[in-house]
Amino acid sequence: MDKDQVIARIAEHYEGIIRLLGDDPSRHGLEKTPVRAAKALYYATQGYRENADDIMKSAIFEYAGSQMVIVKDIEFYSFCEHHILPFFGRVSVGYIPDGEMIGLSKLARAVNVYARRLQVQERLTAEICASISRSLHTKGVIVACNAQHLCMKMRGVEKQDSSTTTIEYNGLFSTPEMRAEFFSLLRDIH
Numbered sequence: 001m002d003k004d005q006v007i008a009r010i011a012e013h014y015e016g017i018i019r020l021l022g023d024d025p026s027r028h029g030l031e032k033t034p035v036r037a038a039k040a041l042y043y044a045t046q047g048y049r050e051n052a053d054d055i056m057k058s059a060i061f062e063y064a065g066s067q068m069v070i071v072k073d074i075e076f077y078s079f080c081e082h083h084i085l086p087f088f089g090r091v092s093v094g095y096i097p098d099g100e101m102i103g104l105s106k107l108a109r110a111v112n113v114y115a116r117r118l119q120v121q122e123r124l125t126a127e128i129c130a131s132i133s134r135s136l137h138t139k140g141v142i143v144a145c146n147a148q149h150l151c152m153k154m155r156g157v158e159k160q161d162s163s164t165t166t167i168e169y170n171g172l173f174s175t176p177e178m179r180a181e182f183f184s185l186l187r188d189i190h
């Protein structure tokens, strides 16, 4: 199925959902909503049709340095796979080079790829970390994610101020000292 066919099929489902909710999908104001909603969902899940490894491998450069590189506060929007409600927040990424550096924007693009799917926060964090580790020679990668889940705010337990933190790391970040340096740089450098 091509993109237009997929959007048309999703729109049919939205039309049915609107009817099941008790509204009239043909009334003024809702006429175009199924297609609009289908396009929005298709866009927000475009990570299924992208490959983060390929994106990152397209901008890798030789580099002799060996100090930690951090890109922090990469904002993302994702959908929790349990309720298909948004969760959103920020990801910070650190790596220790091993003969290579990566174009910084590609780290943020990789975050988008894994966020724009049905996800859980733990797997989002782990997939970003694994993808960077596969695509770039490093001595270690660390990914920290902090997010708020609408399924915990607008329904269910209804906790408005809680947030969730997940981390994933490998290589030199397995030592507490390196993780402490990463988190202290995140905190102290603005």
Ligand SMILES: Nc1nc2c(ncn2[C@@H]2O[C@H](COP(=O)(O)OP(=O)(O)OP(=O)(O)O)[C@@H](O)[C@H]2O)c(=O)[nH]1
Pocket (backbone or CB within 6 Å): 080, 081, 082, 119, 120, 121, 122, 149, 151, 152, 155, 156, 157
């Ligand atoms: N670990 C984890 N859990 C998540 C994530 N997103 C949503 N959840 C949780 O998934 C769980 C699903 O639990 P269920 O008991 O099957 O669903 P539910 O009856 O809707 O649960 P409540 O949200 O407690 O009302 C809930 O506890 C959610 O908070 C995530 O990214 N990671």
Ligand SMILES: [Zn+2]
Pocket (backbone or CB within 6 Å): 080, 081, 082, 083, 084, 085, 149, 151, 152
């Ligand atoms: Zn949820």
